[in-house]
Amino acid sequence: MDIVGLFVTVFARPDLWAGTLRFAAPLTLAALGGVISERSGVVNIAMEGMMLVGAFFAVLVAAATHDIVLATLASVACGGLIATVHGIASIHLRANQIVSGMAINLLALGLTSFLMFRFYATSGTPSDIPALPDLKLPVIYGIPFVGAVIGDQNIVVWLSILAVPITWWFLFRTRLGLRIRAVGEHPRAADTLGVSVFEIRYLCVILSGLLSGLGGAYLSLSVAHSFSDNMTSGAGFIALAAMIFGKWHPVGAFLACLLFGFGQSLGINLQGTGFPDQLVAATPYVLTIVALAGFVGRAVAPAADGIPYEVGE
Amino acid sequence: MSVATVPLEAPRGRLLRFVAAVVTPILAIVLAILVGGLVVLASGSNPIAAYQQMLVGAVGSPFDISETLISSIPLILAAYAVSFAFRCGLFNIGAEGQLYMGAIASTWVATTLPNWPGLPLILLCIVAAMLAGGAWAGIAGWLKAKTGAHEVITTMMLSYVAIDISHWLLEAGPMTPANAFGTPESGPIPPQAAFPVILPSWILPNARLNASLFLTILAGLVFAWILWRTPLGYEIRAVGFNAKAAAYGGINVARRLVIAMVIAGAFAGLAGMVPVWVQHRLYDSFSPGYGYEAIAVALVGKNSAIGIFLAGLLYGAMIHGAVAMQANANISGFLVQILQALVLFFVGAEMLIRWILRRGGLRALMEAAA
Amino acid sequence: MRTLRVGVAMAAVAAILFGACSSSASTAPSAAASAAAAPSAAASQAAAPSAAASAAAVVSPGASASASCVAPNPNFKVGLVTDVGGLNDKSFNHLAYLGLQRAQCQLGATVDVIQSTEQSQYVPNLTTFAQKGDNLVIAVGFLMANAVYTVATQYPNIKFAAIDTAPADAKGNTVNLPNVANLFFHEQESGYLVGYMAGLMEKGKVGAATSNTISYMGGLAIPPVDRYIAGYIAGAKAADPSITIIGGYSQSFTDQTIGKSIGLNHISRGSTILFQVAGASGLGYLQAAVDKGVYGIGVDADQNYVAPATIITSAIKKVDVAVFLTIQATMNNQFKGGDNEFTLQNDATGFAPPNSAVPADIVAQVTQVAAQIKSGAIVPPTTIPK
């Protein structure tokens, strides 16, 4: 077939680009969380688990209260809660942070599935739960192509995009941000100036949990409108990859998420075009590897990333 | 993720080290069981019954022991893959894909050479599995050495690709013989290529536990032998601990990275082959995520051959024990995932363990456990 | 000293976590009730038995001894082994469980479930029930062919039921065994009917169905899925030869994000009726139809409850009925080894009662087609035309 023509038609589809944003949103939130956490020196591979917990409790509270705000807050809070566990393990207990992270992921998967079955048996989560609204933008929605791409995106998509500059500003323009980066690069230096390494790190780990939790809420309250076992299916790990890909920088991570979302969306748009669907599904992963090896290359983590801090060594 | 985040024990006084290595995980398991019991209690069931059923279900009979081992073997092998990379300072998060490749390659060899005599064929299959897994992991290693592409990303992405390839091979036909229902599964492994079953039938009729157990033990020995008995292993460990010092010692760091990944992948390839040889065919999405669970097993096993073997047995026992627990105590199998997570968590939280040891007046042990 | 504080801190966190759980526990029943209310109501019109079935879905194992149930019979034991999809798969595992619960309630059978977490566990899991001497062991899923064969030949006195498959020996040859009932469903019939309905809707430009384009999404390209899709395509084309049909797979039965994106993609490419055959992933697909105000078609059970206005109908596959009937037959010593076909004939396939969006005349036409299928005048295909 005419490959070029095919790609022209595919790229002309607004949904390709709309889909890119949709896919990128939850990844971006989790990846930004990862950036904040690791900028403070705590390795976080537990975004997957934090998202899953967020997704579940979002539905649980939504079903109980029928209040979308409460539900979202609950998901964020639960994300933060599970993050706190990671914090205690890796900051106070000086546990290996990869171990703790993996444990959190396993725990979240088991716990949510366990509770899911406990509360909803096999009937599935209720369908009459409130959803995170899509935003129909008055004027823009009318514009032919653009309207179809951004005219009717979910509120969380916009939140995630908004979160990027905010996170950048937070890390690189605020007093707290300065302290966070200092703690991640040279905790002892910060400590000798009276900056509490522990406080900063707890704050950042919990922040990462809040953001991941929101990403989870997006999955269950907007995308799916329900919860199902392991519904994050690896999104948290993709976010982890995006964070490294983006060299621990909010904007870089966001771009990485966009690239991945684009690959996902492209794969979907290439379905039924003659390529085997199963192979087309691999598009985002191949794209990521090529981009990483070809254009990004070596990334350097914050100097103190993953190294527990001990007072008065 | 810097090498510093890779969990490797610094050796101390030999005996003390050994005792500590034994005592800490055991304490971790005890803690996990206690907290897990709370979860069961919170869900309104009887923890004692749950654990009793799990224990009996895991090792209560020759049949259960054999099944526990069958569940353990892929985990152990895959954990060697994760761990070997850890030893070189690499986080191989994509053993899953490597074991898919191993499964595909070995199955392909077996099904395309159905008339070969048994021994050569099975050996060839083993080689194919190891080569395929090794090559797949090698890509990540090579990219790391050449471009510095972070292995966490590359191995993860490569494993998704491998899984999609397996979907294609089995669903779109290339590996699926026309069969009654068009089920996405490969043709059967020729009987002469099967691993011999090792339990005599007077102990257990129709036992499934096969010689892959010996293969796993052998793999463990090889794992330890390479790391502790060869210059290569010495250099891989050196790179893992301190790449700069390794380079100073005249070690070609880039090459060691690649080799370490290839060897790791070879272990994963084997891990992929074993379940196929248990089921006599390669099914669509045959792995429940051995490659990911293996990370936990490797960490619980503290990256030592014996530790991983035991950790794998523990996880396998939990998986198979859950069967009886569900069937007889009516407790959700998800409890097992929770337990596995807790074990891992407490193994990680050594300070907690050391604190307990100190309360127990075992200061020396506590320091050795550091 | 610090570690002590940490201990306290951890305890606190744990407490909060459990607090979260238990607090939500209190709210859960109401939620579950509201969840299940919908399906039971809808299903009751569909077919009497499955109404009770989905009603049973409300109560979890613990609570199932409600007034309407007969006294439990400890001497009649039934074991159910799910495939790796697990009980929450929103598909055949889920439905089989409903049938099991119904048997527990209405027949007093003693039931147990094992959720398989690995394919290589199928044999031990089936064996576990066989060893307990269960009267009937039910294996869910087309990948258990060889496992069922292995265990069933080993325990000739135990009765087995295999859903969507038949025993197959090591070489992969199907072998009918006297103690194994192979429960097959003609999903293609259900697919054909809903496809036909979709075709007519488009042809008649009914409501939102104005684009003459419909679509489907499968989970993986596996037989039970593809039989549905094959029928769907054939039915739609039969109703409206000029119709455009878009299709794809999510490569997953769990990932709802992909499911929804594929849905939105299909809608953006003109589809106005979406048919899902992808378990939980498919819920995302249907959600896209809800968001964009087009129509969706559910699968397996009546999924109208997902969105009453959107889900015009569902392609039915009464695994629950099949399971219940098989248990009943076993109880009455009417167990039949070998193939047990579940079709329109015995009301095990078909389409769920359409919602108000579907005009009566279209319903009538589809019902006619159903009759023709029963009579054998129409034989829906089981494979997708390449």
Next chain:
Amino acid sequence: MSAEAPRSPAGLPPRDGPPYLEMRGITKAFGSLLANDHVELSVRRQEIHAVVGENGAGKTTLMNILYGLVHPDAGEILFEGKPVRIRGPRDAIAAGVGMVHQHFQLVPVMTVAENVVLGQEPGGIVLDRAGSVAQVRELSERFGLIVDPTARVDTLPVGVQQRVELLKILYRGSRLLVFDEPTAVLTPQETDELFEIFRGLVAGGKTVILITHKLGEVMAISERVTVLRQGRNAAVLETARTSPAEIARAMVGREVLLRVERDEAHIGAERLRLDGVKADSDRGLPALAGVDLTVRSGEIVGIAGVSGNGQLELAEVVAGLRPVTAGHVYLEGRDVRDQSAAERRANGLAYIPEDRHTRGLILPFEVKENLILGSQSKPPFAVHGQLRWPAIDERATSLIRQFDIRPPNPDAPASSLSGGNQQKVVVARELAEGPKVLVAAEPTRGLDVGATEFIHRELVEKRDEGLAILLISSELDEIFSLSDTIAVIYQGRIVEVMPSAAASRERVGLLMAGGSVEEVTPSAAQIAQAAALQAAAAASSAQDYASREGSS
């Protein structure tokens, strides 16, 4: 001690009255090691008080306690008359105590201004970046500490980085300033400038505690000196009434060897030659700008220079760990430009790296494993692709005995050894294979008298056996006492090579600072220091390096 105070060499009027700072009965144990054992310290207002002692004498621990980084097991602190409880740096800063740490506590990737204001940033939620830059500039001008507030710290030479450290404590308005080994990284000229600053600060009402091991400095700047030995008070002396020899005795607890035994060099054939060698630093900037250098058999060539002028790159270029961008390296006449590190080792090159932690040792490895690093794949340690542990154990036990490595346990992880013993492991390993050329970078940094003496003796011995040694040290005294030839490196160039006999400290120091011979017009301060140094002469030169306490 006697209460009547004489005129201090610092030229300030004597002050009486109650002590400004008093630390009483300070005790701190790390595990089984008693780092501070009822240590007493009393400092007067506006005094420059020196605290001296050997490596491991407990000076740094004492100061970390004062600064709240370490919590004492016993003892109390009185500051400005009232008892203070210092739980952490926050309290110390609040109380008015500031500290310049031996290892700079600077975030390399951040700017000077960011480093200075960190923890007490101007602005509300948003960091007032312009404001912080302005404040830092104002501060640096007021105290004459010239530094660009917007520069990234890792682009600054160490001397300037120290000014940043100083600015940090001035920014916080500290009244009691603690300096831990401040001159370790400075040229004599920079040291003078620093001392001038000290005097200025004291005149301005501040009080200074100076931790050092350089008796010359003690004599030059301090008013009183507290000597610690093995965690205990050894003496408190009025500087004007004591002598370097007396202090040295108090420090070491015995008469110390005053010079390295070293007979005439028997210089032989050329072993190592660098020819117009250029190389880049890790950050890709040119670090070596064409180095020509020759080391012959039986000769020790000392490279003098302020650290950061290309010494590290020079060593790594020779070792084969850093590519040369131009020029050639010859080992025994053979151009080894394209040889790998391994090949050069095989050809008789040995290298004692500057930093034993990041280069020289694999800390989690056992001692015996570290002792074969570089030879791991050579017989007898590896035969037929297998490690021969018996051979490795044998090598380990013999080297441990020969170099008196403690504890004598081949199975102990290197991380569990003291700095001195760790360095012995490195030296032992590098000398074990009978090398022809040795590159020794900072071979005694952070070692105590015993270890330093030992390693110097080893080096001289090997030199007499014909080994060609390229010695790189930022410590002039080490250079002077060991080298047969001295080469001064400045900004990646060898600015001058001279026989050590013909070299004077002042001249070398000047060259190190980038000065050229013409401009030798010593400042008053230099003369003062020179005088003090003469006074210190005999003892100091030997004692200085012998008891250096550097980074490790």
